[in-house]
Amino acid sequence: MKDEESEQFLHEGGDKMSEGITDYGDDYVEKRKFCCCCSLKCGIILFGLFLIIDFGFEVFEAVDIMLNEFMDGYYGIVYICVLVIFFIAVILQFFYWCSKDSPRARAVLPWSFLIASIVNMIIFFWIIIYVSALYEKDKVVITRYEKADDPGEGES
Numbered sequence: 001m002k003d004e005e006s007e008q009f010l011h012e013g014g015d016k017m018s019e020g021i022t023d024y025g026d027d028y029v030e031k032r033k034f035c036c037c038c039s040l041k042c043g044i045i046l047f048g049l050f051l052i053i054d055f056g057f058e059v060f061e062a063v064d065i066m067l068n069e070f071m072d073g074y075y076g077i078v079y080i081c082v083l084v085i086f087f088i089a090v091i092l093q094f095f096y097w098c099s100k101d102s103p104r105a106r107a108v109l110p111w112s113f114l115i116a117s118i119v120n121m122i123i124f125f126w127i128i129i130y131v132s133a134l135y136e137k138d139k140v141v142i143t144r145y146e147k148a149d150d151p152g153e154g155e156s
Contacts, residue, residue, distance in 0.1 A: 048112075082126065
């Protein structure tokens with residue numbers, strides 16, 4: 001069993017430490033680099049952070065859409081339903097971050113990034129379809145607030 005695991009690690013880009021100053025025993029040591037300077041794990045965590053920031057931005061957009069009186073209610077409901085699927089990708093990222101580094105924990109990462117990319121494509125196409133085919137007005141109206149619109153601004 002140990003020989004199979006070490007062969008698998010060698011093919012994944014890692015290498016068992018040779019006898020030298022530091023001996024890690026049978027621990028996996030990553031040899032591949034991300035952007036020529038960081039470890040691959042650091043790059044995966046960085047992309048995971050981008051995924052979570054994107055999710056936060058999409059939630060903000062969903063709230064903004066739901067509060068916009070010029071958009072139909074079903075547009076925001078479909079948007080939120082798609083974001084529920086996106087939340088699964090976020091959960092998979094947190095699973096990777098909170099679990100011990102193992103092949104089982106790393107196996108969820110491709111699914112997380114795949115789900116996030118598919119959901120972003122669905123959101124893109126949903127916006128295009130809604131604005132071009134389902135939106136009933138000639139122009140898209142977005143609520144905009146100016147400084148003078150704030151009721152507490154002009155009082156002295």
